Amino acid sequence: MFFGSGDNQTSGEQYSDEPTNKGPAHPGVDHNGMTAVGQVDHEKNGFDPHEMLTDWDTGKVSTLPNGQTLREFQMVAVDKEIEVAPGIHFPAWTYNGRVPGPTMRCTEGDRVRVEFINSGSHPHTIHFHGIHSASMDGVPGNGPGIINPGESFTYEFDAEPFGCHLYHCHSMPLKRHMHKGLYGGFIVDPDPQKHPEYEEEARSRLLGSAENEEWQEFFMVMNGFDTNFDDDNEIYAANTVAFAYQQKPIPIKHDKPTRVYLVNATEFDPINSFHLHANFFDYYDHGTTLYATKETVDTVMLCQAQRGILEFSFEDFEPGRYMFHAHQAEFAELGWMSLFEVINENKAAV
Known part of the structure; x- marks a missing residue:
């Protein structure tokens, strides 16, 4: 497995901050190769x-x-x-x-x-x-x-x-x-x-x-994996598989609002976080209120077992890929990096 930019290493794999002209490490991904090479066998x-x-x-x-x-x-x-x-x-x-x-x-x-x-x-x-x-x-x-x-x-x-x-x-x-x-x-x-x-x-x-049919709803658990059992995570993800939503972005329709049920189950790190690019969301802490407990924010931090509901819309946005990830750079580089694919048939992607 290869992670592009960053200074962490796993299993002897090499990292480089130097730019490359070899093209994206994975089709459709061009953030200097910051993803995994290969595919996880979901069926297995x-x-x-x-x-x-x-x-x-x-x-x-x-x-x-x-x-x-x-x-x-x-x-x-x-x-x-x-x-x-x-x-x-x-x-x-x-x-x-x-x-x-x-x-x-x-x-x-x-x-x-x-x-x-x-x-x-x-x-x-x-x-x-x-x-x-x-x-x-x-x-x-x-x-x-x-x-x-x-x-x-x-x-x-x-x-x-x-x-x-x-x-x-x-x-x-x-x-x-x-x-x-x-x-x-x-x-x-x-x-x-x-x-x-x-x-x-x-x-x-x-x-x-x-x-409820008017909404696009998703459930995500932020988690990490200590693959060598040293009480420090080597892999981070949303819903377990590193870079899953970067290699295959989550499609969302521009004319339907989006709701994310978010849970942090990460061990060995005091907090995890969710950051949405190019947009802001309303946040419902623990989801136990019907009014937003935080309005117009683009980042939330959660300790283990904290959770909440995020609501946002891309209604007036151009189509394209909008990033979301942990705003701890280490977590993002080690797998917790994702994309929404905003679909708007009335506008052309830039």
Whole structure:
């Protein structure tokens, strides 16, 4: 694997700040070769970072006798080697064979039932960020606590509060169980009937509503990988695969607003960040409000487990590629570099 500019090295690969006339290191990428050479085998990985952007897992849906919606999920912890950059493999611990795990999505007030099966080689749990009883917290000392290999447990609680949340393993050592890949998104859409003062905003977030169809929504986990186990990351990414969205930009339509559900699951670094080029966004901290907690910003910083919702539009922009990435230069150069491809059929790209 080759990274263009920068002074970091991995596995003896050489870096250079000298300009080159050999053309882009990858077709369509011309930022002095700052990307990876080659392609990750998504089929072998069992997941595709582009599909992860929108593959919401809404569970098996039914109705309880009291009229409450029940959503049932199954989560299986398994050990699995994954490719995080071309030719760079990582011995992960996963939920359902992928990193991040499935992006669970439900509505505020739903009953959530998660059958957890530990088919891995170490004790694991699932800890959900949200409001629930102590016995459902997925931590040692409460309820069933640790689930040993070969054991199972069912977590059950009501989905609240609405927002952009996450789940992760809480076994010790916590830094290893999270870093190895045991985390995922937990999105709780607001119930518009509970928020009459912001009903239109709530409907725009409610999956399946007419108002929600007007948006382009994406889910991203910022993560990193310590490939030589020295408590320092060698690879950074959004949704696990380094440079995935630079090598294949994310297409967005100019006439539809964009919403990004963003979660930071990076270990061994105190913060990660998201920076959008040539545009600004409104930010909803933790996604637990229907009004922006930060307006007209182009960068947010998040510590581990912090998350939020970004909303922005490219309606009046020329078509073309607009960059977004971590604004720690090291992270960007080691994989957390991405592009949106703005599509506007009424204007020609410059």
